[in-house]
Structures are given as C-alpha cells and as structure tokens.
Amino acid sequence: MRRFELYRYRDPSGVSGTGVVAIGLEFPPDHEGHQWVALKWLGRHPALTLWASLYDLLEIHGHLGASDIRWLDPDPFEDPEDTPPCRSAAPAALRHAHQGE
Template sequence: MSARRFRLFRHEDVSGVSGTGAVAEGVRFTDGAVALRWYGDYPTTTVWDSIESVIAIHGHDGATEVEWLDPDSGPDPDVRVRTDLPPRPWPDLHAAPDL
C-alpha cells in the first residue's frame, strides 16, 4: 500500500472537546503506521501503529469515522511489513470495529 491521507469525521462529540465534523487529519504510511494531527484550539500530533488503533481509541463506537481522501492502492510488494511484533496490549480495553 502507498501512503494514504484521511480525515477523522466526528458525528457526535462524546468527549465534549473536539466538536463535530472534521476534527483531525492524518496519513497511513506504507507500513501501516499512522500520524494523526488534531484540529482546534489545542492541536496535537500523535503517532499510532495502525488505523485500527486510532479507531479503537477515538472511534467512540461509531461516533467518529475515518474519511479516506486517497484511493486504496492495495499492497506494495516492495514494502516489507513486520509480522513478528508482539500482540497489541489493548484489545481487551478498546475493541476496534472492522473497516
């Protein structure tokens, strides 16, 4: 996959902080890692290991959705993706929905 841009679109502001509509923008890199930049009065940049992690933490059971800005180019055979990493520690705390 090539790097792919997205926005987080919030239908309901569960936290009472970020508002509704487009609340953040980001990019999913070729290895699946994600950089996320929040809009608003307190802009912040965070890095995640996957888009699923972002959704698990910030999705609020569908109140926030990923809006892809670029088409999905599919797997890139020239990019090596690590498969030997340990399991993520938070699945029991935050279940990510299927994309």
C-alpha cells in the same frame, strides 16, 4: 501513503467537536505489518499523534462509532476498478468493531 480525515458525528467528550476533527496520513506497512498512522488534531487543542494502525486509533478516538475515517486518496494496494470513491468511510471491519460496544 494515503491521506484521510477523522470525521466525528457526535462528540461524547465535549473536547474535539464534530465534523472534521483531525487529518491523517497512513504509511505503507512496515516489516512487522504495522501501517503506522500520523494524525494532526485540529481545533482548540492541536496536537500530532502516531498510531500503529487505524484500528488502534479508532479504538481510542472512535468513541464507539461516533467517529469515522474518510479517505482522501485511493488505497494504493487495491485495484482501482474495485475501489469505491476516495471519500469512502473506514473499512467495514473497523466501523463494526466500534459499533455496539
């Protein structure tokens, strides 16, 4: 498992605000390959949500590149020598999937 923050650069909906708007936990893959994600929303409307993947989470709450994942822990499946610092953003595939849509 590893922890992350959902960081919002701009708030198109005007609800969550900017900066760290939620904290999350990514679970190891299940038997179907899903890496379930639990997300605790901060702010005026606290909530707890579950997602089957980070991609699914960002598809809804990424606001087309307005939000990013900031890892607090290293990826347990990567070689530590090949891993960027813990506060790296979401994998490029996730970021690029939401930019320019």
